[in-house]
Amino acid sequence: MSKHVHTEKCSAMLGDLSEYIDGSLHAEICAQIEEHMKTCDNCRVVVNTLRKTVELYEHCSDDVELPGEVKERLFAKLELKDFLIKADTSK
Amino acid sequence: MSEKEDSGFLVALQSGDRQAFAKLVEDTSTQIYRTARQILGDEQDAEDVLQETYMKALKALPTFEGRSSISTWLHRIAVNEALMMIRKRKTPMVSVDDNMPFDSDEESSGMEIVDFCCLPEKELLTSESRQFMDQAIQRLPETLKTVFVLRDLEGLSIQETVDVMQITENNVKTRLLRARLRLRQELAGYYAEKVEKEKSK
DSSP states (O other): OEEOOOOHHHHHHHTTHHHHHHTOSOHHHHHHHHHHHHHOHHHHHHHHHHHHHHHHHHHHHTTOOOOHHHHHHHHHHTTOGGGOOOOOOOO | OOOOOOHHHHHHHHTTOHHHHHHHHHHHHHHHHHHHHHHHOOHHHHHHHHHHHHHHHHHHGGGOOOSSOHHHHHHHHHHHHHHHHHHHHSOOOOOTTTTSOOOHHHHHTTOEEOOGGGSOHHHHTOHHHHHHHHHHHHHSOHHHHHHHIIIIISOOOHHHHHHHHTSOHHHHHHHHHHHHHHHHHHHHHHHHHHHHHHHTO
16 A cells, blocks of 8 residues: 655646546546556556446445335325335345 | 426326325435435434425425426435434534635545555455445535435436535535545555455465
């Protein structure tokens, strides 16, 4: 493990990283970031791990389901029990 | 946001059609529960927020003006409820600088450089690491956590997140960047040992 010793160029890049990994950054600035990453291993690691962090969280977020009993209580509270579509609970 | 908001559906909702409301709850409740669960980190609190969100929505539907989608509107109610609950139960973890312009020097100081992308998926997503990821979200200040949950976990667009949070686009982007960088830093620290082991194989 090492700590990032950053230069002015690294600092300038950091504020744009979110939009860079989202693909919403202006092409010209993207090109500058890519050029910088060719010679700065630390920044390349930061960009790749930042992207990976978002991917991992996106992946895990799908795992949170609405439990069947929570849904039942919600429909009961809202007096919508007649409209409740029960999920397959055989799993 | 998948529900089709044709004007007929909206009219039915606003005129108190129970079946239309049940469809709205059916289509959106998983997302609303997930959002509350991730902001609050507690299942019981999330259920309370879920119920309160739809109770409030039911009352307020006749005055819904359609300036955002219904789903965004529901998220706004849920986020407000969740934040109110946090404020009631403890001292808020809002750092004073959350709305300050991004300071790259400050954010990059002490940044961990651990290339954990090289780890196999099964190492990255063990149940222990998922638990760590959940805890890392809970360690974020509410202002950062809420934006991260809406944008990256719930997949709302920047504009939808702006509409839910009622803050500027710049603030959303800055908070999102800070949240992502802090979580990246947490994961880099967490995976460091596994990366070392992987390298020595």
